[in-house]
Amino acid sequence: MATQKISLNWxxxxxxxxxxxxxxxxxDGSEEVGGQGKGLRPKALMLSALAGCSGIDVASLIKKMRIDVDTFDIDVEAELTEEHPKFYHKVWVNFNFYGDNLNEKKIEKAVTLSVDTYCGVMEMFRQFATVETKINYFPKK
Structure with missing residues (x-):
């Protein structure tokens, strides 16, 4: 069984x-607890992990499937519960693809494979939140 380890240094x-x-x-923490804006807050880091996990999958699949994409980005927005301990209970993941000749069918397949099969962080989020995904297409930037 694979394990991972990090070290958190104060x-x-x-x-x-x-x-x-x-x-x-x-x-770094919020200003209310003495943070100075030197780093990501822990909950935002979770959203970055979600976007990063799926982004790596999609980038890999774009290459393997030879999909012509100028660029793409992922926007994640989440809503916290009101009671402590506050956690994300609703999450929206928007996949934004840019290019002049986007193959929407292939892009949808790549995103679906990430969201439903490969992205372990997405699956972890589903254990405590409702996750909605959307694919958006735009002309080349």
């Missing part, structure tokens, strides 16, 4: 650096 105040496979990520 730097000052509520600023930390998370070191793991491939690099270091700065993490």
């Amino acid at each position: 730097k000052e105040g509520v600023y930390f650096e998370s070191e793991g496979p491939g690099g270091i990520v700065p993490i």
Whole structure:
């Protein structure tokens, strides 16, 4: 069974650096708890992990499926519960593809494979939140 490990290193105040496979990520708290805006907040980092996981899948599938895409980005928005401990209970993931000759059928297949089969972070989110996905197509930037 595969395992992963990170080390969280306290730097000052509520600023930390998370070191793991491939690099270091700065993490900081909100201003209300003494944060200074030096890094991502922990909950936002979860949304970044979701977008990153699916983005890596889609980028890999675009290459394998030889899909002509100028570029793409992923926007994630989430709603927190009102009671403590606050957690995401609704999540919206928008896949935005840019190009002049987009093959929407192939792009939809790539996104669906990521969302339904490959992205483990997406599956983790489904354990505690309703996740909605949408694909948007735009002309070349």
